[in-house]
Amino acid sequence: MRAVQTLQCFAFYRLRRPGLAPHRGSGGSTPLNVKKYSAYSLLRNALSHNRNWRAAWRSPEPKKSYDAIVVGGGGHGLATAYYLAKNHGMRNVAVLEKGWIGGGNTGRNTTIVRSNYLWTEAALLYEKSMQLWEGLSQDLNYNVMFSQRGVYNLGHSLQDMRDIERRVNANRLNGIDAEVVGATELAKAIPCLNVSPDSRYPVLGASLQRRGGVARHDAVAWGFARAADALGVDIVEQCAVTGIDVKDGKAVGVQTTRGPIASDRIGVVVAGHAGVLAEMAGLRLPIESHPLQAFVSEPIKPVLDTVVMSGAVHGYISQSDKGELVIGAGIDAYNGYGQRGSFPVIEHAMQAIIELFPMFSRVRMLRLWGGIVDVAPDACPILSKTSVEGLYFNCGWGTGGFKATPGSGWVFAHTMAHDEAHELNAPFSLERFATGALVDEHGAAAVAH
Amino acid sequence: MLLIECPWCGPRAETEFSYGGEAGITRPKDPDALSDAEWAEYLFYRSNPRGAHRELWNHAHGCRRWFGVERDTVSYRITGSFTLNSSTRGERNVPTPSFRAERSGFAESPSDGKAGNTERGD
Numbered sequence: 001m002r003a004v005q006t007l008q009c010f011a012f013y014r015l016r017r018p019g020l021a022p023h024r025g026s027g028g029s030t031p032l033n034v035k036k037y038s039a040y041s042l043l044r045n046a047l048s049h050n051r052n053w054r055a056a057w058r059s060p061e062p063k064k065s066y067d068a069i070v071v072g073g074g075g076h077g078l079a080t081a082y083y084l085a086k087n088h089g090m091r092n093v094a095v096l097e098k099g100w101i102g103g104g105n106t107g108r109n110t111t112i113v114r115s116n117y118l119w120t121e122a123a124l125l126y127e128k129s130m131q132l133w134e135g136l137s138q139d140l141n142y143n144v145m146f147s148q149r150g151v152y153n154l155g156h157s158l159q160d161m162r163d164i165e166r167r168v169n170a171n172r173l174n175g176i177d178a179e180v181v182g183a184t185e186l187a188k189a190i191p192c193l194n195v196s197p198d199s200r201y202p203v204l205g206a207s208l209q210r211r212g213g214v215a216r217h218d219a220v221a222w223g224f225a226r227a228a229d230a231l232g233v234d235i236v237e238q239c240a241v242t243g244i245d246v247k248d249g250k251a252v253g254v255q256t257t258r259g260p261i262a263s264d265r266i267g268v269v270v271a272g273h274a275g276v277l278a279e280m281a282g283l284r285l286p287i288e289s290h291p292l293q294a295f296v297s298e299p300i301k302p303v304l305d306t307v308v309m310s311g312a313v314h315g316y317i318s319q320s321d322k323g324e325l326v327i328g329a330g331i332d333a334y335n336g337y338g339q340r341g342s343f344p345v346i347e348h349a350m351q352a353i354i355e356l357f358p359m360f361s362r363v364r365m366l367r368l369w370g371g372i373v374d375v376a377p378d379a380c381p382i383l384s385k386t387s388v389e390g391l392y393f394n395c396g397w398g399t400g401g402f403k404a405t406p407g408s409g410w411v412f413a414h415t416m417a418h419d420e421a422h423e424l425n426a427p428f429s430l431e432r433f434a435t436g437a438l439v440d441e442h443g444a445a446a447v448a449h
Numbered sequence: 450m451l452l453i454e455c456p457w458c459g460p461r462a463e464t465e466f467s468y469g470g471e472a473g474i475t476r477p478k479d480p481d482a483l484s485d486a487e488w489a490e491y492l493f494y495r496s497n498p499r500g501a502h503r504e505l506w507n508h509a510h511g512c513r514r515w516f517g518v519e520r521d522t523v524s525y526r527i528t529g530s531f532t533l534n535s536s537t538r539g540e541r542n543v544p545t546p547s548f549r550a551e552r553s554g555f556a557e558s559p560s561d562g563k564a565g566n567t568e569r570g571d
Contacts, residue, residue, distance in 0.1 A: 275497040286493035288470075289522075333468035334451075337499045337523045343450050344464050377493045434489040 036141055056222060057101075057229035062236045065262035066094045068416055069254060070269060071241050071277060073097025075106040075217075076394055076401065077269035078224035078235075079409020080416070082140075085231035087410070088417035093233045094263075095225075096256060098240040102221040105271050105371040106402070110294050110316060110328035112307055113403040114151045114212035116178050118167045121427040121439045122380055123174045128424055129407025130176075130211060136406055142223030144215045145321065151212030152181065152190070154310040154356070156201040164207045171209075181206045192303055192359050201313050201355060214307060214318050214326075220405055244281040244391065251281070251390040267392045267416045272337065272372025274395035281388050285395065286433050287374045290331040292399050293341035293349070295368035297360075299323030308356065315352030325363060327353055331373060331399060341370040373398050378438040383412055383425040392416050393430070454530045455508045456516050469505030471495045472517045472533075499523060505533075 035041055035054065045053055068084060070077045073095045084090040113133055115126035137143050155161040164180060171178035182205045187195045195203045225235055236258065243255035244266065253262035268277045272289045299322050309316035316328045329349035332341050346368065354361045376382060376396035381404070383394050394412045397404060411425040421429060432438055451463035477483055477491055496502075502522045507515050517531040 273499070276499050284490075284494050285497075286489070286495070288495055288497045289499075334504065334520070335471075335497060335502055335522050336525060338525050342463060433493045434485040436485075 056226040057235050059237065060234045062094060062096070062234065062239060062256070062258050062261050065253070066234070067092040067263065068265040068267065069093070069261060069263040070095045070267045071254065072268065072270040073099075073101050073221075073225070073235060073237065074104050074269065074271060075220050075224060075405035076271075076397070076408045076412070077267075078221060078228055079405050080267055080269060080394065080412045081233045081235075081409075082224050082228040082231070083410045083413035084417060085228060085233055088413060090417060091232035093228075094261065095228070095233060095235045096239045096241055096254070096261070097235065097237045100237050101225045101235065102218040105373070106221045106405075107218045108294065108369045108371045109217055109402045110318070110326050111214045111217045111402060112151060112212070112309070112316065112318065112328075113146065113215055114209050114307075115176055115403070116151070116153070116167065116171050116207060116209045116212070117441055118170050119439050119441060120170075120174055122441050123171060123176055125381075125407060125411070125424050125428070126404055127174065127176050128410065129404045132406035132410060133215065133403075134211075136215075136220075136223070140223040140227040142219065142226055144219045144223050146213065146215040147321075148211050148213040149306045149318075150208055150210045151307040151309065152186070152206040152208050154186075154206045154308065154312070155204050156310070156312040157204070160312060161204050164205065168207050177209055177211050179208050179210075181208045190304070190306060190308065192357055193308065194356055194358050199355065203356070212307065214320075215402075216321075217402060220402075224405075224409070241277065241280070244277065246281050246388050246391070249387075249389055251388050264390045265392075265416055266390060267394060267412060269394040269412070271395065271397065271401065272374050274374045274393060278386075278393065281386070281391055283386055283388065283391075285382070285393065285430075286377055287382070287396055288335050289337055289372050289374055290334070291336045291338060291341040291370045292331045292373045293329040293345055293368060293370045294327065295329070295346070295349075295365050296320070296324040296326050297363045298366050300325070300363060303359075304357075310352060310356060313352035313355055315349045315356065317353055317357070324366065325353075325360065327365075331375070337372055339370050339372060373401075375399070377433070377442075378440045379442040380439040381408070381428050382430055383408065383415060383421065384429040384431075385415065385419070385421070386430065390419075451520075451525060451527065453506060453518060453527060455506075455511060455514070456530050456532050457512050457514060458508060461508070461511060465508060465510040466506045467509040469507055469515065471497075472503040472505045501528075503531075 067090050070081045077095055081093050081095045084093050115130040117123040117126050133146050155164045168178040168180050183195045183203055186206055229235055239256050239258045241254045241256050245253045251266045253260055270277050275285050275287050278285045304319040307318040314330050318326050320326050329345050332345055374395050375398040379398050382396040385392055392415055411422045414422040427439055452460050453463055453466050454460045503517055503519050505515055506518050515533055518527055519529045520527045
């Protein structure tokens, strides 16, 4: 079944690849009678040379008004729309996307999924997400290729190991699987990892979350888009929001490049540009935007069957199903909206990877990209109502938002539908910056944010 | 890589500097008189503009002095540096060589490494 789903995914990929045949045309505002993907549909379409697959979602003209608008068609925005429709019965919903689905940070990250956060508030939120990941492919009828191959967070000093033990204990108290692994065991599990005591930053051990792993990022965007569309959500691409209309302290609609759209419930899920959108409504956010880079190598034979992260030397790496090494770097220290990062950061990440895996020193990098991430002072997200009634912000995920995609949408949909935070995201309100109740994962998270 | 103009040492590579966030944030004189929201504003809220940004840099691997830089956050183009001493705080601008050349109508030329020495702050 897995192989079938993978094939189906690739067949579909050919259809949706940007720049190929436009997928507009189905038009209309009624949802398509979406055909369920199955082994049978795969076989049937194979017989017609895969020419008759239907577009996975419609490309409707935006209506004049909606019950709810989600600004931003990344993973979090699409998940929000999907759960608004699925859990809260709100089907007259639009997702407004400036570019195209899967073209932003959702399609440009290192795809790591884990929930081993130190603080209870964060751990429960990410664990909710993890539980949704575990059934997501079935739920969406779309193979997101979620692979629970384990995530190792390395420790390089006595203090690192103490922090790891503390975090593992905290995780287990919260019901999250976690274990401490010593260097000998690590060497056995990851033969190409350099655990020599002579290295500059010797590897002393690691924490391991076996349920952690990776997922295929653009499949996550496409899967949520298709599933939301099937429930009646209008996904409007090439539609940038240029203004937010506020009247008497209430949100009443948005101005877009495709005309004004009215709604009294607006959820903004735009990552790096959250501050720009907030300004449109006369708000300020405790967020700064930074470029974050990642890269992939040329494809090589299977060599790494798990995810390795190191906060101390600051690099993280896994191998994709295509064989590319997927490597994440840190953010540039300075503010930026330029969707590109600086060379010293690339060099730094490479040094970290070669330190850990000397055998990768001759692997060539194939592509690199930068995305704009919205970093909050405590490196935790903001999922919150605002001082404008009917305007909600989901931002501040910083460098680690992908893993939270389903959970973020799940709680944010609840917040938008009930005008009240779910207990899972109540600690992540904007008020925490005034009350001082920060969820300070900055120093605590498994990897340096 | 950014070429940052230290007002004392001239243009140097980005790796010599460390970033200090938005410039012009002053600690309130009497924190006890502030509401929680006002204190949060000072601690956590920054303008984070898309465009011109005045920010602090420290020449960590050089003269180790703090100064200000004016930079565009989209193009990353640096248009000048300024010193932070009290008499000229935030006012004195040391335009980068390329910016100066552009202003005076000359084509952009590679820096001679001496620029910045002529208009030192302090």
